Amino acid sequence: MQKPRLKFWDIWNMSFGFLGIQFGFALQGSTMSRIFETLGAEKDNIPLLWIAAPLAGLIVQPIIGYLSDNTWHKTLGRRRPFFLLGAILSSIALVLMPYSSAIWMAAGLLLVLDASINISMEPFRALVADKLPDSQRSYGFVIQTLIIGIGTWVASNLPKFMNNVLDISNEAPPGVVPESVKVAFIVGAVVFLGSILITIFTTKEYSPEEMKAFNGNAVEEEDKGMIKTILGTYALMPRIMKKLGVVQFFSWFAFFAMWTLANPALTSHIYNAPKPQIEEFAKVDENGDIQYDADRVILFNSDQAQTEYEARDKRYNEASDDVGSKMGIYGLSSMVFALLLTFYTSKFSINRRLVHMVSLILGGLGFLLMLFIPGDPEMLYVSFALIGFAWGSILSMPYAMLSSSVDSAKMGLMMGVFNMFIVIPQIIAALGGVVFLQQLIGEESIHAMTVAGVFLLLAAFSNLLITDKKAIKYEPV
Structure with a gap:
């Protein structure tokens, strides 16, 4: 028994919740490092403060994948x-x-946020495999990427929109997050919950009995329990997953470098507006601690020092708004990539491996371009547009190749285990990998983006490891 082919709007509705998920990820990716810097974090320590995010994914996603494979709620x-x-x-x-x-509070909430996003996200990947026949899976993952692109672009522009259009201030006292960012996060929360509810109310899932019929009533393996099943899947993962894992490793190392260090790298290299260090302008005691008055207001060395700090901080906040806005371009170009691929794959065959390789090469060149455009923010449109082609492919092609080659009865668990190749490179980068490689090139923070470019090129050529014809070739029906 074959799964019925779904219409465009059916696939759109079941994927719409990804709009909210991406609002959460985009606000996190474009603004979290800015929050850490505002709270006093040194730029070289920012990747380590992000470590909670990939750790949450490493732990949560296989568990959620297993649980969602073995859950059935009547409603x-x-x-x-x-x-x-x-x-x-x-x-x-x-x-x-x-x-x-405080920094510890922001890092703790980042752990909660990323773990919670993962609870929603991984079952969404599995839902595409649950609902769609193999002939529509590339199409389904590309539509997800289209929605993700919309969410990335809109959410990345929210802080700048709040300031420029709604006139909500992007300035705040030292150590306080600007009001424009606060309102942007509240809007993100509303969109997250609302879009998920749209998917829940418009999408019907196949029952366990229907899934058995689609799988030809195949004999199911005995459930050995969650821990043994997850560990067994890690130990016996299919060869295609391991090969795709190499591509994923380099890809996600690159994007983690961007999310964590693009704001300090670009505000300083492109805009010449790094975050001012309050210790250089405020009165400090013999231990180097900032001094406050009776009302807990920072004491500056002079009125001139206060004016200079506020002017530099304003330039930094304006540059940060613009970096976030221009980062949203990678969501917009990934959306264009997904839209074109959606129309193409609905009628024609594609070579998934070739599409992914070319897209990653373009993204790598986008990162490398940043080194050569100091003082020219407009060129960031080109850089992030190229990066968006890589992002659009990363969010669709590996999952389409994997889902064509694994057991559909364990799709949730397989997607969760596959996530290992996403979070491990991020953990390595967070523990100092990206800062170490950056400093091998030079002290300037922009070299974090150079590292990202090199790693995307390595990811691109790692696609040559993939030889499974079923994973590579996609034929529309």
């Missing part, structure tokens, strides 16, 4: 209970994040 179905739980927790974390008063 919400198999995957939708996890969509709803993750959306509620993520929305709470988004509202609280910009009100963090």
Whole structure:
């Protein structure tokens, strides 16, 4: 028994929750390092402060994948209970994040936020495989990428929109997140929960009995329990997953470098507006601690020092808004990539490996271009547009290649285990890998983007390891 082919709007509705998920990820990716810098973090320590995010994914995604494979709720179905739980927790974390008063608080909320996003996200990947026949899976993952692109672009522009259009201030006292960022995160929380609810109310899942019929009533393996099943899957993962894992390793190392260090790298190299260090302008005691008056207001060395600090901080906040806005271009170009691929794959065959390789090469060149455009913010449109082609492919092609080659009964678990190749490179980067490689090239923070470019090129040529014809070739029906 074959799964019925779905119409465009059916696939759109079941993927729409990704708009909210990407609002959470885009606000995190474009603004989190800015929050850490605002709270006093040194730029070289920022990747380590992000480590909670990939750690949450490493732990949460295989567990959620297993649980969603083995869940059936008479009203919400198999995957939708996890969509709803993750959306509620993520929305709470988004509202609280910009009100963090200390670095440890922001890092803790980042852990909660990323774990919660993962609760929603991984079942979404599995839902595409649940609902669509193999002939429509590339199409389904590309539509997800289209929606992700929309979310990335809109969410990345929210802080600048709040300041420029709604006239909500992007300035704040030292150590306080600007009001424009706070409002942007609240909007993100509302969009996250709302879009997930749209998917929940418009999408019906196949029952366990229907799934068995689609799988030809194949004999199911005995359930050995969650821990043994997950460990067994790690030990016996298919060869295609290992090969794709090499590509994923280099790809996600590159994007983690961008998310964590693009703001300090670009505000200083492109805009000449690095975050001013308050210690250079404020009065400090013999231990180097900042001094405050009776009302806990920072004491500056002079009125001139205060004016200079506020002017530099304003330039930094304006540059940060613009960096976030221009980062959103990679979401926009990934959306264009997905839209073109959606129309093409609905009628024609594609070579998934070739598409992914070319897209990653373009993204690598986009990162490398940043080194050569100091003082020219407009060229960032070109850089991030090229990066968007890589991002659009990363979000669709590996999953399409994998889903064509693994057991559909374990799709949630397989997608969760595959996530290992996403989070391990991020953990290595967070533990000092990206800063170490950057400093091998030079002390300037822009070289973090150079590292990202080199790693995307390595990811591109790693596609040559993939030889499984079923994974490479996509034929429309």
